[in-house]
Amino acid sequence: MKNIVLILFLTVLIACKPNSEEKSKPVSIKEDVSFLADDKLEGRQTGTKGEKAAADYIAMRFETMGLEAKGTDGYFQQFLFKPKTDPHQEVKYNVKDGDSTITGINVIGFLDNNAKNTIIIGAHYDHLGYGAEGSLYRDKEQQIHNGADDNASGVAVMLNLAQKLKSANTGNNYLFMAFSGEEMGLLGSNYFTKNATIDFQNANYMINMDMVGRLKNNNTLAVYGLGTSPILKQVVKANNANFKIIENESGVGPSDHTSFYLADIPVLHFFTGQHEDYHKPGDDTEKLNIEGMALISGYIFDIISDLDDNGKLPFRKTKNESEDVPRFKVTLGVVPDYLFDGKGMRIDGISEDKPAQKAGLQKGDVVVKLGDSLVTDMMSYMRALSAFDTGDKTKVVVKRGEEEVEAALEF
Incomplete structure (x- = not known):
């Protein structure tokens, strides 16, 4: 049909x-x-x-x-x-x-x-x-x-x-x-x-x-x-x-x-x-x-x-930031807000039945600490995440509005 x-x-x-x-x-x-x-x-x-x-x-x-x-x-x-x-x-x-x-x-x-x-x-x-x-x-x-x-x-x-x-x-x-x-x-x-x-x-x-x-x-x-x-x-x-x-x-x-x-x-x-x-x-x-x-x-x-009257633009190589991205074995189960420019990693969405949802995290929460690592931006969040394996337990701290909320995580 x-x-x-x-x-x-x-x-x-x-x-x-x-x-x-x-x-x-x-x-x-x-x-x-x-x-x-x-x-x-x-x-x-x-x-x-x-x-x-x-x-x-x-x-x-x-x-x-x-x-x-x-x-x-x-x-x-x-x-x-x-x-x-x-x-x-x-x-x-x-x-x-x-x-x-x-x-x-x-x-x-x-x-x-x-x-x-x-x-x-x-x-x-x-x-x-x-x-x-x-x-x-x-x-x-x-x-x-x-x-x-x-x-x-x-x-x-x-x-x-x-x-x-x-x-x-x-x-x-x-x-x-x-x-x-x-x-x-x-x-x-x-x-x-x-x-x-x-x-x-x-x-x-x-x-x-x-x-x-x-x-x-x-x-x-x-x-x-x-x-x-x-x-x-x-x-x-x-x-x-x-x-x-x-x-x-x-x-x-x-x-x-x-x-x-x-x-x-x-x-x-x-x-x-x-x-x-x-x-x-x-x-x-x-x-x-x-x-x-x-x-x-x-x-x-x-x-x-x-740029119409600038002629041909000169090309310049840039740093390949993807080469610096840490490898990780686990996921928090969130959609990061890649456009967030404050301190931390803002959550733009939560996946079903993943560690973030089970820990009670919410859309709009800003992750500021994962385990013993401070999270100041997307790269520091990925570095912190790369330290964990499946089955590990830790704490996560998020900023929710004006409050800081701590929750237990299991990957």
């Missing part, structure tokens, strides 16, 4: 290809994100019919805006791969089609301003289907993971930027990309950097948006990659009138900008933070902050405008 519904859905999609009158009508951020995070796309898992339907939609949007097709087959750049069985092995691309092979599809549109350099603006559009590897949903009954924030939100903002840039800032060309295979290990962006469909020597810088749909009331926005070119920190600060910016200089992180940084291209990555619905079926459109997404799109547009 699901396949029949999807076929009917795709038929409607093709039949609804816009006419010339509709081509001039802009599509809203809400319309784009609602389409991509609809149940009909069944979670957009890489290689599925739902992901292909999303790819067709994005290609149609590129065509509607008059972007030039810049894939290897129209707007599409397909790549075949076998999923990793060992997390340390490299994925092999372009294997023969057959058992265990998956086809990913990058969707690529180009705005040619006859400029020397090209800015790459991207967001991944794949997600977890009915709960692929990486899902944090623990119920036995399968449910669709729509990934409205992760990452229909980034694609919708990318499409909104394409609409804005059609008639502004002609100092660069623009390559707009929707990446496949991000959830399986940055596969689409990695493949593109090794098989670019433009002259990669003329790539200026890359902007990535991943989970930009849940801007909180305090307007906190994380911006990564500030150290990847000398001018970026200044430009990000100078154009900010609305956000509380959490700065991160590193060009390495768990999203597609990393692939471009590793190819010596300056990057900026935008992120509004994790939440309790991350990688769960509850990540749906109605929970998004659409006005916040529009605000972020405007902010990125202002940054691009400021």
